[in-house]
Amino acid sequence: MFDWLLNRAGSNAATEAQRWVVLDVETTGLDSGRDSLLSIGAVALIDGRIDLADSFEIHVRPPSVSSKDNVLVHGIGHGTQQRAADPKEALPRFLDYIGTAPLVAYHAAFDQAFLARAIKVQVGLPFSNPWVDLAELAPAALPKVAGEVGGKALDHWLSYFGIPVAGRHTAAGDALATAMLLQRVLHELPAAQRQNVRRLQALAGAGKWLGAG
Template sequence: MNLVQNLKSAWYLKKLTRPEYKGMFQPPQPNQWVAIDCEMTGLNPKKDHLLSIAAIHINGSQIQSGEGLHLICRPPVMPKKDTIVIHGLRPLDVENGLSYEQMLERLLPFIGNRPIVGYCPQLDLGFLNQITKSYMGTALPNPVIDIRDLYSRYSGNRTQGISHQAQQLSAICQQLKLPELAAHDAYNDALMTAMAFLHLK
């Protein structure tokens, strides 16, 4: 953990209101990560809502796909037709989902102090951190790894000037000759993210 991350964790720790999560602020163990993906009703954390989240442990060179989490949440506003066609989650699917507090009670211990791996994770964390700040007083302190950055280095930064479409998760997996799973499913996307990360790291 570098100096910037240490200072960030210390700052967040001062704001923590739930001491049971103090372990999240400890330095992570080597070769342990957690791949995360979320599905939302839209892309704006100020007006859209989290619908589902998946998290999968990566230990060394192993993806613990059979022991991951896939949590469906009950949002304050039900998804509408124009977004259902993207994520496939209908009001019927989420109305009996977990409250955001129940979701965090399961998710946060699973994440622990592992670095978070994601595809464009800043978007997912924009939604998650808004919820965690209300729940425990602070945003997630974990280091964050974006596989787009890893892929850019892997390809010699040749992704500069290439269309956004060509840098999507499915396109990255195709370039790496990895299995492509159905998109816009949180668990499938978390699993593809984990596979791409192991290939690129």
């Protein structure tokens, strides 16, 4: 435990990444300043291939159980919430898992905001891994496809590519589906660009403007 602290001390994430971590979170609501994490799911891409053996899933105990309407979204019942790991245990385990890997999520700002706040409050450290937002990267990398997808939601992209989803709206299920979409997107990019964090961030930034209309 706390290997992440040694790995992070005085280091910056490498520009060229062999290991990416694709993740998703479930929460008690949509407000990162008020609501809490309920679960984190993640899976790694190693040299562009999904490695199911390199995956992570944990339920995080909230200060109080979420509403019944919220439970209907993610299926994490009150009993599971009450038995979940203490955040002070869960978040260091998550940080151990990701190490210094770049992180990918669909609409990443949501996941990043919840994780950064929880890590700052529970662990007392900033959350410094680089992020790439697949919701921005996909239309930038595949502009012609983006016009055919029919919407900007993750479900639209998954449906277009026929990507199966086991456990939609669970953190682990959504992380795996997002990872499969990321594979499709990276396949369309030049090999020299696929593992370059800064280039993908720049391309995703361009995709943000493409999707603004």
